[in-house]
Amino acid sequence: MNRPKPKLSRIAETLGVSVATVSNALSGKGRVSPELVERIRATAAELGYVPSVAGRALRTGRSGVLGLVLPNIANPLFPQIAQAIEHAAAGAGYGVLIANSRGEISTQTEAIGRLIERGVDGIVIVPRRGTRIVEAGCPIAVIDSPSTPGNTVSADHWEGGRRMGAHLRELGHRNVLLIGNNTTSNVQSDRIGGLKAGLGPNAATETLWIERLEAAGGAGCPLGLVEKVRGGVTAIATLSDLTALRALTELQGAGISVPDTVSVTGFDDLIWSSVVTPRLTTMRMDMGSIAEIAVTALVDAIEGDRRGNGGEETSGPVSAPISKVPMELVIRQSTGVAGVGSLKAKNRTEGELAS
Amino acid sequence: MNRPKPKLSRIAETLGVSVATVSNALSGKGRVSPELVERIRATAAELGYVPSVAGRALRTGRSGVLGLVLPNIANPLFPQIAQAIEHAAAGAGYGVLIANSRGEISTQTEAIGRLIERGVDGIVIVPRRGTRIVEAGCPIAVIDSPSTPGNTVSADHWEGGRRMGAHLRELGHRNVLLIGNNTTSNVQSDRIGGLKAGLGPNAATETLWIERLEAAGGAGCPLGLVEKVRGGVTAIATLSDLTALRALTELQGAGISVPDTVSVTGFDDLIWSSVVTPRLTTMRMDMGSIAEIAVTALVDAIEGDRRGNGGEETSGPVSAPISKVPMELVIRQSTGVAGVGSLKAKNRTEGELAS
DNA sequence: TTAGGCAGATTAAACGATTAATCACCTTCA
DNA sequence: TGAAGGTGATTAATCGTTTAATCTGCCTAA
Numbered sequence: 001m002n003r004p005k006p007k008l009s010r011i012a013e014t015l016g017v018s019v020a021t022v023s024n025a026l027s028g029k030g031r032v033s034p035e036l037v038e039r040i041r042a043t044a045a046e047l048g049y050v051p052s053v054a055g056r057a058l059r060t061g062r063s064g065v066l067g068l069v070l071p072n073i074a075n076p077l078f079p080q081i082a083q084a085i086e087h088a089a090a091g092a093g094y095g096v097l098i099a100n101s102r103g104e105i106s107t108q109t110e111a112i113g114r115l116i117e118r119g120v121d122g123i124v125i126v127p128r129r130g131t132r133i134v135e136a137g138c139p140i141a142v143i144d145s146p147s148t149p150g151n152t153v154s155a156d157h158w159e160g161g162r163r164m165g166a167h168l169r170e171l172g173h174r175n176v177l178l179i180g181n182n183t184t185s186n187v188q189s190d191r192i193g194g195l196k197a198g199l200g201p202n203a204a205t206e207t208l209w210i211e212r213l214e215a216a217g218g219a220g221c222p223l224g225l226v227e228k229v230r231g232g233v234t235a236i237a238t239l240s241d242l243t244a245l246r247a248l249t250e251l252q253g254a255g256i257s258v259p260d261t262v263s264v265t266g267f268d269d270l271i272w273s274s275v276v277t278p279r280l281t282t283m284r285m286d287m288g289s290i291a292e293i294a295v296t297a298l299v300d301a302i303e304g305d306r307r308g309n310g311g312e313e314t315s316g317p318v319s320a321p322i323s324k325v326p327m328e329l330v331i332r333q334s335t336g337v338a339g340v341g342s343l344k345a346k347n348r349t350e351g352e353l354a355s
Numbered sequence: 356m357n358r359p360k361p362k363l364s365r366i367a368e369t370l371g372v373s374v375a376t377v378s379n380a381l382s383g384k385g386r387v388s389p390e391l392v393e394r395i396r397a398t399a400a401e402l403g404y405v406p407s408v409a410g411r412a413l414r415t416g417r418s419g420v421l422g423l424v425l426p427n428i429a430n431p432l433f434p435q436i437a438q439a440i441e442h443a444a445a446g447a448g449y450g451v452l453i454a455n456s457r458g459e460i461s462t463q464t465e466a467i468g469r470l471i472e473r474g475v476d477g478i479v480i481v482p483r484r485g486t487r488i489v490e491a492g493c494p495i496a497v498i499d500s501p502s503t504p505g506n507t508v509s510a511d512h513w514e515g516g517r518r519m520g521a522h523l524r525e526l527g528h529r530n531v532l533l534i535g536n537n538t539t540s541n542v543q544s545d546r547i548g549g550l551k552a553g554l555g556p557n558a559a560t561e562t563l564w565i566e567r568l569e570a571a572g573g574a575g576c577p578l579g580l581v582e583k584v585r586g587g588v589t590a591i592a593t594l595s596d597l598t599a600l601r602a603l604t605e606l607q608g609a610g611i612s613v614p615d616t617v618s619v620t621g622f623d624d625l626i627w628s629s630v631v632t633p634r635l636t637t638m639r640m641d642m643g644s645i646a647e648i649a650v651t652a653l654v655d656a657i658e659g660d661r662r663g664n665g666g667e668e669t670s671g672p673v674s675a676p677i678s679k680v681p682m683e684l685v686i687r688q689s690t691g692v693a694g695v696g697s698l699k700a701k702n703r704t705e706g707e708l709a710s
Numbered sequence: 711t712t713a714g715g716c717a718g719a720t721t722a723a724a725c726g727a728t729t730a731a732t733c734a735c736c737t738t739c740a
Numbered sequence: 741t742g743a744a745g746g747t748g749a750t751t752a753a754t755c756g757t758t759t760a761a762t763c764t765g766c767c768t769a770a
Contacts, residue, residue: 018751031747052725052726053472053473063408079430082433095473242626271431272627276604362755375758406757413755
């Protein structure tokens with residue numbers, strides 16, 4: 001059991017051929033007779049040969065590693081993104097190096113720098129809202145929103161919003177409260193725009209921004225939803241499942257029934273959306289497709305550098321053939337027909353504990 | 356602006372010295388006169404020199420990259436872990452390559468293999484429950500539970516449970532429902548054990564396992580908490596915030612007040628715990644310390660290979676001086692004194708309940 | 711005076727893979 | 741018979757860094 005990491009030269013001397021031939025056989029590039037290729041493959045497998053990434057990287061100038069920069073690694077959406085990117089990258093033969101930018105814009109630049117120093121071939125980045133990445137010294141795939149300049153691919157947030165709005169309209173909701181986090185996010189503006197379009201011109205909407213509310217009331221302060229419901233709101237459409245959850249518990253804690261009295265919707269289909277009671281109606285992103293498109297575009301740019309355009313190094317955002325990926329409406333239990341259990345009917349319905 | 360990636364030799368010829376001297380000066384290893392070191396440092400900075408990871412890796416045999424394997428990348432705890440590990444690794448000068456094992460045991464082995472092929476110097480792994488990692492061809496830091504053999508470091512889940520139990524006992528709870536996911540997790544057994552110890556011998560406890568419940572009732576099925584509360588349970592201690600959330604909404608949806616009628620506790624302090632109403636009392640892990648200890652132990656093993664024990668390569672789980680990190684009790688609004696708003700009191704005010 | 715020692719540099723050999731250039735040999739056709 | 745062409749393999753250079761070994765003066769002590 002004394003095999004100190006077999007290298008090309010070991011295979012070569014085992015078979016009595018040159019390293020170059022072994023390399024050619026394994027990569028299928030040079031001219032090697034079919035039967036020799038077969039023998040080389042066999043002994044390589046037998047010896048458990050694993051090419052040295054370092055050696056290859058040094059020679060070819062490419063590391064086979066992609067960087068992944070996320071705006072806020074603690075974001076509950078992160079697992080989905082990371083998993084999807086990792087999977088897509090692995091499929092294309094790339095590894096994924098992570099870096100977080102902790103929401104700070106300076107840290108984001110620094111994180112990119114660290115990745116470059118580590119020799120990544122390309123970077124997938126979900127930019128901090130309001131940031132625009134232009135240059136970085138290597139190809140970049142930007143996942144933000146279709147309305148962001150330089151965006152490579154993302155979910156079709158506007159259309160997602162529109163369909164969610166339509167869903168509520170079809171249920172008869174005409175007085176809807178919209179809740180977002182902050183006004184500067186392109187993703188959130190897209191969703192809001194779509195939501196309003198889907199609800200149609202006959203619906204009355206009001207928009208609440210949590211960031212503003214908390215600036216006054218402190219983090220985690222009540223959103224004052226009970227008053228809104230008393231004021232006639234029959235549906236609350238949030239721009240994130242986290243907010244939906246916050247709304248849901250605030251309402252339930254006040255004894256307001258969801259969805260009988262008021263419907264609640266979210267966005268993103270986060271992990272808990274399907275375990276809470278009532279299970280959350282939400283709009284899911286197809287992270288798999290998004291990741292696949294982003295990684296493919298990136299890899300094309302990386303490998304195109306070597307082949308096609310002689311020496312013209314891509315450096316900056318790449319573009320993909322498809323840049324908007326449809327979202328999927330997941331109808332569960334938190335939305336219902338408007339007016340079923342209006343606040344007046346509340347006492348009667350709540351009495352039936354066993355229902 | 357024509358700087359095609361300055362390398363050592365460029366600095367060398369700019370100053371008219373040899374590459375070796377430059378290398379020595381920059382690494383502080385050989386013998387170089389202080390003033391020359393200074394000059395070399397200066398021109399290196401001026402030229403914007405960045406060492407080639409590939410070249411260094413090839414020569415030293417070390418890549419400066421750590422692998423991170425997670426049992427289920429979709430786990431809501433993942434962001435915290437990934438962020439902490441990435442931060443600790445960056446502090447030690449290492450990058451982090453991610454790999455997910457999608458919960459499958461075979462995928463976990465395969466993920467480890469891919470990391471090794473990419474030349475990682477060490478691996479941090481949160482093993483799938485029930486798995487035991489013995490060998491992998493490089494140093495490994497295992498983050499599981501103190502009662503797992505081969506564990507490197509983890510939170511003190513038992514003590515965390517004990518303190519949570521004590522908290523409930525002090526509030527007067529003597530009839531407590533425990534909810535876990537599955538019986539095979541060491542982490543969960545530790546927490547349950549501690550919980551029972553903390554509640555003391557005078558408390559009656561019953562344990563619910565979600566995995567079993569769902570095997571019969573389907574994923575996301577009701578946990579039947581209302582009946583338990585009717586049966587006299589005054590507190591529900593869950594082994595995860597996700598479960599706590601599930602319990603909380605199930606109770607609230609049925610019109611049961613938390614914490615007046617029943618207290619609910621979680622574990623892990625996940626992102627939403629502080630935004631739901633009532634905010635969740637939970638037990639937080641110090642992921643920062645855990646990650647720091649894991650990475651330090653790993654780096655010691657990696658760099659010790661080269662120096663101390665000549666040629667004796669560490670390969671497999673490493674151990675750390677401190678292996679149990681205290682958890683922090685976060686008391687918020689979901690726990691209260693037992694018996695404040697018992698179901699009987701509730702019945703009297705709100706009228707009789709059906710069935 | 712000279713051997714020894716040391717500081718401060720240089721030389722040169724790796725590390726493992728890729729690849730352009732070259733070579734030896736065999737066919738084939740003029 | 742000999743030149744051209746093709747096939748299958750080899751040679752050798754190269755990627756950028758590290759590091760053991762070596763070299764060159766110069767200072768000191770015997």
